[in-house]
Amino acid sequence: MSGTEKRPKKNWRSCVFCRRSHLVCDEQRPCTRCIKRDIAHLCTDENLGNSMGPTTPAPAAEESTGDIGLPPGGAEQLTSAMTRTPSFLPQQPTFVSEHVGSEFSSLNEFLNMLEDPLLVNQSDRQEKSQDDGSKPYDGQETTPIIIDEDQQLKGDNNAPTPKEHFFLTAADPSTEMTPEDRLKLVINAKLEAGLLQPYNYAQGYSRLQNYMDRYMNQYSKQRILKPLSTIRPAFRAIARSLKDVDLVLVEEGFERMLLSYDRVFTSMSMPACLWRRTGEIYRANKEFASLVDCTVDDLRDGKLAIYELMTEESAVNFWEKYGSIAFDKGQKAVLTSCNLRTRDGRRRKPCCFSFTIRRDRYNIPICIVGNFIPIS
Structure with missing residues (x-):
């Protein structure tokens, strides 16, 4: 075999739970590990294709660049410049957490309305027109999160629901991570299942x-x-x-x-x-x-x-x-x-x-x- 030739790589496939636990998975389905953990009915290959959307070919903008004298790559620069947010629009700070961003935005609106009495009066008129006949706010209302499990099961009948994923994560005996990282993993699965949410401070403001x-x-x-x-x-x-x-x-x-x-x-x-x-x-x-x-x-x-x-x-x-x-x-x-x-x-x-x-x-x-x- 010449030095330039490469050995063919074996295409090892791992099921969802073996991949998450960073364990070697065999090729049979259900795999041996899932059978031992009594979750054989949930053992499926991780579908990497669904996590990435179909690639869309770039628009043929370069074909017309010769008519307007754009340099190579100018079409991409022109497209990005046209889609860029205008500099005169107000820019809100970006937050990793949606809930933190909501609290900060609510605090900003609260302070801005106090600075301008006209905005306060206008807000009162809008609230009166929208809330006629509704019950007064008691601080206990929260926006419900509805998880359509039937819709999620349509794509793959064997795929676990978010709640099942949380229970499986909580019961995972893997010891390859620190207790703190494992706690975050379990809480994140519980959060995705809609069973645990951060407090909505925006309602408080x-x-x-x-x-x-x-x-x-x-x-x-x-x-x-x-x-x-x-x-x-x-x-x-x-x-x-x-x-x-x-x-x-x-x-x-x-x-x-x-x-x-x-x-x-x-x-x-x-x-x-x-x-x-x-x-x-x-x-x-x-x-x-x-x-x-x-x-x-x-x-x-x-x-x-x-x-x-x-x-x-x-x-x-x-x-x-x-x-x-x-x-x-x-x-x-x-x-x-x-x-x-x-x-x-x-x-x-x-x-x-x-x-x-x-x-x-x-x-x-x-x-x-x-x-x-x-x-x-």
Whole structure:
């Protein structure tokens, strides 16, 4: 055999699960490994052809370049220049995570509308024309994700559904990766199956905006606008590299934190509650519920927001102090005062007020824990 000749390569095919586990797969179907793992009915070849769309031949632009005197390759440059976004259009920052981009865009729109009162009035008119006859927003509505499994099975009857893929990934005994990488792999499969989602903070900013439009004057809005505008650049700098999987890990950490504070709050005699960075209250003890004249169940899962239980001046004071230390690792606790009000707004309770910011692994505020001491 001459030195220029190459040995023919064997075309080894791997099934979906052997390829994912980076294991050698035999040519029989179902393969031996899938039979041993009791998933023989799901053993199929990985269809690489479906993941890449059909190649489309380039348009014959070079044939006409001689008429207009374009140099070689000029047609491609002309085509790309014609399809490029005009420079005068506003450019939004791009984010790896769709949910982070949604939160940042919502914050931008919120700040822009506060800066221009005409936009606020126009937005109110549009909301009234669209929401006539609809129920008021209670902070609990989320956009459902519908997974049409029947549609997914039409392409390949043997292909696993996203839910099956998640269960198989969670049960995969492979030990060729670190526990942290394996946890991310399982969470990513759970995310794709629609069983786990990052929290939608964009709704929180929308809720705050609607509350301010109804109950606060323009001066108070501007005072809240200032600290939020200082938070925006720091949030953008951190959040641009976050993926949905990272946000899901943060959300799981938040759920574990809620479980721990359930035990802490039941053993405290001081009124206390916990809310997200956009203000929605998720946990509180019975002492705080008694202070604002509502039940403990009313103070769970974002049914009420902390600024809805404060006077206007106290709410502004909180947002100003929160904005000043939101991304400052050196400071996390603030001691101040506030005026709480009952849920119906009829009674006020002056209190000494301290709050502590809890941050996630990326230094983004994940929740705020507040303690209140009534002043008689």
